[in-house]
Amino acid sequence: MTTFERMMHSRDERGAGYLILIDPDKIEEAKLPLFVRNATEAGVDGFLVGGSLMMSDEFDKHLDVIKRSTTVPVIIFPGSLFQVSSLADAILFLVLISGRNPEHLIGNQVLAAPIVRKMGLEAISTGYMLIGTGKTTSAEFISNTKPIPSHKPDIAVAHALAAETIGMKCLYLDAGSGADGAVPEAMIKSIADRCSLPMFVGGGIRTPEDAAERIRAGASFLVTGTAIEERDDPRSIRRFAEAVHSVRVKTT
Ligand code: 1GP
Numbered sequence: 001m002t003t004f005e006r007m008m009h010s011r012d013e014r015g016a017g018y019l020i021l022i023d024p025d026k027i028e029e030a031k032l033p034l035f036v037r038n039a040t041e042a043g044v045d046g047f048l049v050g051g052s053l054m055m056s057d058e059f060d061k062h063l064d065v066i067k068r069s070t071t072v073p074v075i076i077f078p079g080s081l082f083q084v085s086s087l088a089d090a091i092l093f094l095v096l097i098s099g100r101n102p103e104h105l106i107g108n109q110v111l112a113a114p115i116v117r118k119m120g121l122e123a124i125s126t127g128y129m130l131i132g133t134g135k136t137t138s139a140e141f142i143s144n145t146k147p148i149p150s151h152k153p154d155i156a157v158a159h160a161l162a163a164e165t166i167g168m169k170c171l172y173l174d175a176g177s178g179a180d181g182a183v184p185e186a187m188i189k190s191i192a193d194r195c196s197l198p199m200f201v202g203g204g205i206r207t208p209e210d211a212a213e214r215i216r217a218g219a220s221f222l223v224t225g226t227a228i229e230e231r232d233d234p235r236s237i238r239r240f241a242e243a244v245h246s247v248r249v250k251t252t
Helices: 003-014 029-041 059-068 102-119 138-143 153-166 185-194 208-217 226-231 234-251
Strands: 017-022 046-049 074-076 090-096 122-132 170-174 199-202 221-224
Touching (some): 003 017, 003 122, 017 029, 017 199, 017 234, 029 059, 029 234, 046 059, 059 074, 090 102, 122 138, 122 153, 170 185, 185 199, 185 208, 221 226, 226 234
Parallel strands (some): 017 221, 074 090, 090 122, 199 221
């Protein structure tokens, strides 16, 4: 079974998936094994690893520690070409479809694809959309792209349909790490009504209620980073996991 199939299987079993984003710059390596073990025990369905701006030069080392501390998928969420490694289970092969920066639409993919292929790393083709919900995020600044305004669901739907028509495997709607607000439920619902691709949603999600509302609107995978970094408490991870997993189980 591929990692993507595994993720979809766990989404189907649990109604939705809960993922934690680990930004190697934001957690000390010594704390990583316990953090990852606790999160796994608390019911997380996978880890994304990456960041828009990485000051650490120990990406591989972090991946190795994370992999050795968990049984759930460890997937690279690359912020740049430097974040590619054969130690992960897969990589979200991102195309920044909300922007019009050719480097993020095809340039970086051309440079990365031969390396990813040589490594034998599973690449999950992902239509990545930045959604603007307030102040400028690192993802927006570093990618030099304009996000889709959060009050324009029709624009987001058109991008999602383009990704599906092109043949991408999934979508990632991101308000950006540490964003003021999360992707609005109305936008997620508009996309879910018209597009069948599984949707990762992240950025600015602060509470288990925020998370559950986005699953209810149609997200398949919910991603948090900042909320977990700030609290540093396994009980908080469990609350997020339970909120994400309870939505569809209750309604079906
Ligand atoms: C960003 O979706 C992730 O790509 C996580 O965002 O840090 O705001 O939870 P937060």
